[in-house]
Amino acid sequence: MGRSAVVVGGGVGGLAVAIGLRRIGWGVTVLERASALQDAGAGISLAANGLRALDALGVGAAVRQASRGQYSGGTRTPRGGWLARLDGAALEKAVGTPIRGIRRSALHRLLRQALPAGTLLTGSEAAAVRQTGPGTVRVDCGDTALDADLVVAADGVGSRVRGLLFPDHPGPVYSGSTVLRAVTGEPVDLPTDFELTWGHGAEFGHIAFPDGRAEWHAVLSLPAGTRFDDPLAALRRRFHHWHDPIPALLDAVPAEAVLHHDVHELRTPLPSYTAGRIALLGDAAHAMTPHLGQGACQALEDAVTLAASLAAGPTVDAALVRYDAERRPRSQQVARAARQAGRLGQQLSRPWAVALRNTAMRLAPSRATVRTVLRHHDWVPPRLG
Incomplete structure (x- = not known):
């Protein structure tokens, strides 16, 4: 009889690991507590490591078709001066692809389409997860109990499963940043594919889509x-004096389209991403700030690495040990780097510190910027079987 897994959480990481497990011959059920898939979020940037993970899962080509390469843009000051230019062509030469921008809803849809009907169960909340035997885990979901060889907790930054496994861990904390975002209702005239603008304690950015x-x-x-x-109205007051096209972007959405979320992170690293036959993945394992654009990419790396570890065997338990050893150091290092990027970028507010950072960025050669990016982007996925 084949192996089976229950994945708790139907976001990017949960859907990706379900695809990976099915590709190595496992039966998979994905539990999503939301009764309707709202595809929360607006846009997402996928770097080379995330795209390579999607290639390993067999959906990379579809994602590239639905996304737009980020060849032009960079980081600016509120008055419009350039701190650093984005050289998408150089990045493509170095790692085979530029960063690509895609609507989160489009990415979710493509991942769902890669799974057979009935795999994803909405309105299904995992009330409890417990080990019932040496090789069996049980998930209580309403009046139903699901037994499996493995449970993958991909239930986000506020993961209930993580709390059950590590009750003494302090859990997520507020990063100090809150984010408002939206997608324009109509096409807009943008001179670049991607931009970030840093002011004092504030950032404004855009990602252009293919349409x-x-x-x-x-x-x-x-x-x-x-x-x-x-x-x-609050954002127009805050950014009214910032450079174009920021005012036009704010004018291109209705008020009800704006999403607003506080950013929480796992500032205290977890001691392990596994416990028995339960594995943590994505934000449940290493929720990080968005300042490097690596949250989803790291979840995709998790998904491919877990599936490849299980395919390599020789046992599920050995595979989970290998998964933890491979993913925890890298993902926690990226989380630390994201936190530092926020402190030196959006969260920097003292005028003298902002001036010093801006000068350093202007003087940095473009090849140094590319090398910094490659530390996180240049990841090669393991083979799935």
């Missing part, structure tokens, strides 16, 4: 729980 529409995001250093009665 001409774009995602924009505003990251602000504010107390946790801060909300605005009129988010767009």
Whole structure:
């Protein structure tokens, strides 16, 4: 009889690992507590490591077709001056692809389409997960109990499963940043594929999509729980003097389209990504700040690495030990780097510190910037079988 797994969470990481497990011959059930798939989020940038993981899962070509390469753009000051230029062609030469921008809803749809009907069960919440034998894990879901050889917890930054496995861990903490984002309703005239603009304690950026529409995001250093009665009015006040096309991007969405979330991270690293026959993946294992654009990419790396480890055997338990050994050091290092990038970027607020950073960025040669990017992007996935 074949192996079986229950995946808790139907986001990018959960769907990706389900695809990977099916490709190595496992039976998979994905439990998603939301009753309707709303495809929360706006846009996402996929670097070479994430795209290579998607290639290993067999969906890379479809994702490339639905996304737009980021060849032009970079990082700017609020007045529009350039701090660093994005050289997408150089990055493509180095790792085979530029960073690509895609709507999160499109990525979710492509991942779901790669799974057989009935694999993803919506409105299904895992109330409890427990080891019932040396090689069996049980997931209680409503009136149903699912037994499996493996449970993969991909249930996000607020993971209930992580809390059950590591009750003494402090869990996620507020990063100090809150993010508002939206996708324009119509195509917009943008001079670049991707931009970030850094002010004092604030960032504004955009990602262009193939259809001409774009995602924009505003990251602000504010107390946790801060909300605005009129988010767009608040953002127009905050960014009214920033360079074009920021005002036009804010004008291109209705107020009800703006999403607002505080950014939480696992600042205290987990001691392990596994416990018995349960594995943690994605934000459940290493929730990080968005300042490197690596959250989804690291979840995709997790998914491919876990599936490849299980395919290599010789036992599920040995595979989980190998998964933890391979993924924990790298993903936790990326999380630390993302936190540092935020402190030196969006969260920097003192005028003298901002001026010093801006000068250093302007003086840095482009090849040094590419080398910095490659530390995170140049990852080669293991073979699935």
